[in-house]
Amino acid sequence: MAVDAFASVLRELEDGLGSARVLADDFARQAYASDDTPKSCPPQAVVFPRSHAEVRAIMEIALRHRLPLVARGAGSGNVGGALPVAGSVVVSFECMTRILDFDPANRTITVESGVVTGDIDRLARSQGLFYPPDPGSAPYCRIGGNLAMNAAGPKAVKYGVTRDYVLGLRAVTGTGAEIHTGCRTSKGVVGYDLTRLLVGSEGTLALITEATLRLLPAPAAKATLRVCYDGSVPACAAVARVMRQPVIPSALEFMDHHAIAAIRAAGAASDLPAGTQALLMVEADGDPADVARQTAALKAALQGPGLLELQEAQDPAAVAALWSARKSLSGAIKRIAPLKINEDVVVPVSRLAELVAHVDRLARDWRISIVAFGHAGNGNLHVNLMVHPDDADEMARAREALHRLFAEVLRLGGTLSGEHGIGTEKRNYLPLELDPPTLAVMRAIKAQFDPFDLLNPGKTLPDSDQ
Known part of the structure; x- marks a missing residue:
């Protein structure tokens, strides 16, 4: 859009929000030019709505001027989901932080999209409840971003992902229409399930302004196990044994030998036994008496070839000590290298050992440093290719390794993303997983919600000629 034409758009935005919440200076444009990916594209402006009504007003202005809008929470995503496009305006939800309703009796909470995820859990715990989804960025990420990406975390193995806790949404579509999805009750089958459609849609269908979330009773006790093995094969076999028996752990995390080497180099794993080549972090939660029963069952499943050490902790300080290596x-x-290409692929738990072995081969064959860790109980492996972006040969090898990683994940019956989303970084790989008729239905849904392609364009779906 020409400078003079955009000046009139800025005036309209300032009339609707006030000049203090419409920023178009170079500093603001650069500050919101990227998310947690290395790519950058400064928007034309950044706006900070404070209410649902202001979001609707922004959408109406965008429609009049065919102005692309990119929704943003904390910008902590790493697939380019909040990356602006040329000529766009970033809609930052960081000023929409109200708790609209907290109903402990019915175990629900209704919040605006800019509320920090960790704050939702803290408020819930003040009344003996908790909000289970726990992404690693929970202390600063915002619920709107979690809704956009269907975020998860370690507790997903037992409690599920963000989508499983969303009862209803209020949103503004790309036509400017206000829609309400779902309900405030735990059961309801009226109409199509638009709630589950919007969660995970990465801001491409509507601007979500409010969410009603389901809470659970907080577990009274927790036990943590740190389990060391002499290789990834026996560790993955232990994961499979754990997931075959009746007790579902509340966390089941995996680190490979490259991850262990990294934390050893950082001085954070001095107490690991010699020969540790794979590590599992396993948790159980619930009533104190039942945690003891669960822990005994988990210990039995974790026993097996390659086991070097099993440590248990229950008091908070001891639990924190066991988690310290994972958190570091x-x-x-x-x-290891300045750029981390972070993939979050998923395979069936029974195929996890095959995936870890394939990652090792990729690192060796393509001479790339690759660190693998993740949520083993879901088969969700974070594969981190550590590269130097100024080394053209290394970057070319990394791209080939990435393509081979995705091909193997799909061969094993897996999926390309478990919780990070697609954004700009994976959109061109979608035809590997989704067939043309399926992609056509998705494009038709996009056109129904956002006929002018104004909401987060260039994300999630590949171009139609792919």
Whole structure:
């Protein structure tokens, strides 16, 4: 859009929101030019609505001027889901932070999209409840971003993902229409399930402004196990044994030997036994007496070839000590190379060992440092290719390794993304997993919700000629 034409758009936005919440200076444009990916595209402006009504007003202006809008929470995503496109305006929800209703009796909470995810859980726990989805960015990410990507975390193995806790939504579509999806009760089958459609749609169908979430009673007790093995094969076999027996752990996390080497180099794993090549973090929660029963069952399943050590903790300080190595991992692997290509592929749990072995072969054959860890109980492996972006040969090898990774994941019956989403980074790979008729239905849904392609264009779905 020409500078003079956009000046009139800015005036309309300022009339609707006030000049303090419409920023078009270079500093603001650069600050919102990217999410947690290395790519960058400065928007024309950044706007900060404070209410559902203001979001509708922004959408109406966008429709009049065919202005692309990119919704943004905390910008912590790593697939380019909040990456602006040329000529776009970023709609930041960080000023929409109201708790609209908290109903402990019915175990629900209704919030605006800018509420920090961790704050929802803290408020719930003040009344003996909790909000189960626990992405690693929970202390600062916002619920709107979690809704957009259907975020999860370690507790997903027992409790499920964001979509499983959304009862209803209020949103504005790309036509400017206000829609209400779902209901405030735990049961309801009136009409199509638009709630589950919008959750995970990455801001391409509607701007979600409010969400009613389901809460659960907080478990009274928790036990944590740190289990060390002499290789990934026996560790993955233990994961399969755990997931075959009746007790579902509340967390089941995996780290491969490259991850362990990284945390050793960072000085965060000095107490791991010699020869540790794979590590599992396993948790059980519930009533104190039942946690003891669960823990005994989990310990029995974790026993087997390759086991080097099994430590247990129950008091908070001891639990924190056992988790310290896992929590230090993200920082530790950044010492390997400046750029992390972070994939979150998923395979059936029974095929996890095959995937880990394939990742090892990719690292060896394509001479790439690859660190693998993740939510083993879901078969969700975070495969981190550590590369130097100024090394053209290494980047070419990384791209080939990535393509081969995706091909193997699909051969094993898996999927390309478990919780990070598609964004810009994976959209061109979607035809590997989705057939043309399925993609055609998705494009038709997009056209129904957003006929002018104004909401987060260039994300999720590949171009129609693919």
